Amino acid sequence: MTTTSLAHRATAVAARASDLSKVYGLGETQVVALDRVSVDFRQGEFTAIMGPSGSGKSTLMHCVAGLDSFSSGSVQLGETELSTLKDKQLTQLRRDKIGFIFQAFNLLPTLTALENITLPMDIAGRKPDKQWLDQVISMIGLADRLGHRPTQLSGGQQQRVAVARALASQPEIIFGDEPTGNLDSRSGAEVLGFLRNSVRELGQTVVMVTHDPAAASYADRVIFLADGRIVDEMLHPSADGVLDRMKAFDAKGRTS
Template identity: 70%
Template sequence: MSREPEMTATPLTADAPAAAHTRAAAARVVDLHKVYGKGEAQVRALDGVTLDLARGEFTAIMGPSGSGKSTMMHCAAGLDAVTSGEVYIGDVDITRLKDKALTTLRRDRIGFVFQSFNLIPTLNAEENILLPLAIAGRKADPAWFDTVIQTVGLRDRLSHRPNELSGGQQQRVACARALVSQPEIVFADEPTGNLDSTSGAEVLGFLRRSVDEFGQTIVMVTHDPVAAAHTDRVVFLADGRVVDEMREPTADKILERMKRLDVRVKPDAQTHDAGA
């Protein structure tokens, strides 16, 4: 999808994160800290992140290697426990939930798309898409299922198993699986990382349509400026903090911003996140 609007950027500090948008938040994190290890081996992955993620919006989380972007997403999605701070899905503070309640909330209100697809090889595409609902003992809404299948463009491949599908088709199956339960928010961690440029563009186009046509909320961690240019808003992390944001992004503007962030953090040899 060709998108070349002008960029509007708002410089941020750790004390003044991106919260100026008027839409209600589908999810938010408040003064989020995540620390791994103790003593000299301690790694501070997140250092006071506060961020609102607006409903019906496509947000990219970017930053240099070690900036804490994947850790932030995993904490926001309830996949990783926080050291301190609050994480809300809607009005529910998930940091206060017991394991069973958190599992139920993730199943019923959150969708996930990951770089590795995570499809079950013995199930066909339709069975993979419906698997989360089957586990929950629920049936798909027929009209919504039909809409998702039509949008994902794999109606003639539903009987095929993952090894009979291309990488792009497998990831579109994974996207459909994330959307079929009609979650409040979808978290996508490098969803195009294992795909060629054509397949990646197909997946990004599908995610973009799900926001524009269905009002879905999507948060995507990515290192790719081209992928991030499909979103409405890019939030930049560095050293475990929110340091900037950009609306109506373009790949060139994102790349320029990332270069500046990379230069800023390079003198500090200590990264704050063992992952991304």
């Protein structure tokens, strides 16, 4: 790969929000969940989104991922403007271009781990790239559990299957909404390690909403929201650094 292409990859944008606003209700009951937010999520980067409850962090992720509509502004996934898409096109975009990992594992209990991993591609009528699939399965360390159903797996193993499912279709970007929220600290660390490795080893792009400073420390950068706006950003975060930043926001909120 040339120096020019490396530089391009480092600055290429997987998803972009521009002046993004999301408003619920009218008049006195109006709630501004997002207030003219502009942010880029760069390719091959792991970004964590943090903020106090009600800050708009999940709303931002859902709007950028095409899971929720927005009131004004724009969202681009690659070169595609989401606001121009009809429902069917948006569904296809989510299926073909985006991977999702949620706090609930969302595995089908009647399917094996491998069948759960390949399910989105099966629905789309696409065959998985065997070499890529083998690489993903090797990375998450579940090669000996592929024939087991979810009830035969621990919570951490189930979430690893969900991570593999998100990675298997080689999406342009993966969104995680509190993906370790239902896991103990050890299992959560394993899953976060897999996500970080998917960025470093596979060139994946990951955007994760979390309230946990330890989880955020696995990311390349953290963006902080408060009252529907981005108020800060931290590169190469540490758990202690993120915790201190969150405490500062809490203190400011109490005194304002």
